[in-house]
Amino acid sequence: MKIMTAMKRILRSMALTLLGTMSLVLVSGCGKPQVLVFRAVVDGSDVVKVSGDRLWIEHDEAQLPSQIFVNGKPWHPIWTDKVSAPLEGLSPAFKPRDSTKVKLTQLKGRGPVSIIQLPTSANDQTLAFRINDSDGGADTYQISVSW
Secondary structure (H helix, E strand, O other): OHHHHHHHHHHHHHHHHHHHHHHHHHHHOOOOOOEEEEEEEEEEEEEEEEEEOEEEEEEEEEEEEEEEEEOOEEEOOOEEOOEEOOEEOOOOOEOOOOHHHOEEEEEEOOOOEEEEEOOOHHHOOOEEEEEEEOOOOOEEEEEEEEO
């Protein structure tokens, strides 16, 4: 009888510890936010799209973007008309658990940068943000996306 009572206490303690650990993981969001850093020289307007491990650019007006870096690595996209071939194998992959927590931070650049599409199941979890450099000439933009 005493052994059964002791075993029940041990099992109860283990269950509470496990429950507490699971709660901590759920509340904390399983670690620090993931970050993507995009940098490019932009003259005009471009839309950058990110979905899973792919990133691509849809060019709107003026010159194609140049000197492009994704997470510090140079990228030289191949263009078909005004759409770049996607950069594949993006790491970390863009897979936000909650699209309302996606944050865009403009680190450099004179014109506005804004989210124009949040990821949803209807758009294959694709984020889109616009870089709008309407002043004459080009400028360097650096944008951080966290989720």
